[in-house]
Amino acid sequence: MSSNIRPETMERITNFELANAFIDEQVKEIRAQVGDRKVLLALSGGVDSSVVAALLIKAIGKQLVCVHVNHGLMRKGESEAVIDMFGNTLEANLIYIDATDRYLDLLAGVSDPESKRKIIGKEFIEIFAEEARKLEGIDFLAQGTIYPDILESVKAAEGKKAVKSHHNVGGLPEDLKFELVEPIKLLFKDEVRVVGEALGLPHAMVYRQPFPGPGLGVRCLGAITRDRLHALREADAILRDEFDKCGLAEKVWQYFVVIPDIKSVGVKDDSRYEGWPAIIRAVNTKDAMTASIEEIPYAVLHKICARITSEVEGINRVLYDITPKPTGTIEWE
Ligand code: XMP
DSSP states (O other): OOOSSOOTTOOOOOSHHHHHHHHHHHHHHHHHHHTTOEEEEEOOSSHHHHHHHHHHHHHHGGGEEEEEEEOSOSOTTHHHHHIIIIIIISOOEEEEEEOHHHHHHHHTTOOOHHHHHHHHHHHHHHHHHHHHHHSOSEEEEEOOOOHHHHHHHHHHHTTOOOSSOOOOSOOOOTTOOOEEEOTTTTOOHHHHHHHHHHTTOOHHHHTOOOOOTTGGGGTBOSSOOHHHHHHHHHHHHHHHHHHHHHTHHHHOSEEEEEBOSOOEEEEETTEEEEEEEEEEEEEEOSSSSSBEEOOOOHHHHHHHHHHHHHHSTTEEEEEEOOOOBTTSOSSOO
16 A cells, blocks of 8 residues: 555445455555564554554564653553553563653743644654664654545645644654555544454544644643643543543543643632642544534533542632634644
8 A cells, every 4th residue: 555545446444344354455565565674663652553553563563663752741541551552462562761851851941832842743753763773673664644644744735824833753864764654544533443443452542532742741831840730630630531431532522621820819728729720621523623612511510620629739720611713723732
């Protein structure tokens, strides 16, 4: 599947039978392309890189080397889930790098959103390149490129203006020359999910809501501090837990917490208590270009508010963002 154009005759993968046929075909193609050589993959734990990892493990086993960089901006439990699934269950060749301190030191005092994105993207490439140089005899780089990415790059090449500089794994230094392996590049997201389930990946991993490359970094508004980032991660985990319990997780496209760098006066145990507000965002969209607000029942909002303000140190209010896109973008930064 070397062409970047999806043939009109290609059937949409909507069930396990079609997914299994795709998997068999890809396993053959990957083996033919790679032979007995080695492949490197940046495994973020998102749907696309996870499906590519599972496909390659099926095709070439330990010839795949996965690198998971924890930039310290992951959601609660995410890096652990990657280690558990790929390192333990699938026994993949997995290199885990905890780069939390390196990122948070670089980001200290940086408040401009685009500068934050650039630092996070550039550092990722540097860490990944460092690891790639340490490993010997790797000829291929696998990527979780999907069809919308290819359509997006066509638009970018036509000079359409972007609102935010979304980062991905592209742009490795010149000395690192790899041949690309992109087994899902002609698939749409819904097809990637069907293939993921057919490969035996857990439902939660395959249906994981989209998560921006810069992670919690663009939800901890302004200059990131460790204590506010910690509060954000805990509050976000509570929101996800409550959405899972009431069935909203299945209905809402993207939902998360944002914490601005402001404090307000509150009261706790009869004393003045200055804390940050946790802002809840829950949106539905088809293509992320426009988005509508999901109506969260008041009872659910009350429960989330009660849990966040009592369980998370540093937060004394919970706000609910009811702004569609436009005028708000989905993320706050
Ligand atoms: P916005 O905020 O532009 O978000 O309405 C649209 C979608 O893109 C995600 N997003 C990003 N994804 N790198 C990414 O990989 C980024 O820098 C980035 N910024 C926003 C956002 O989560 C939403 O799904």
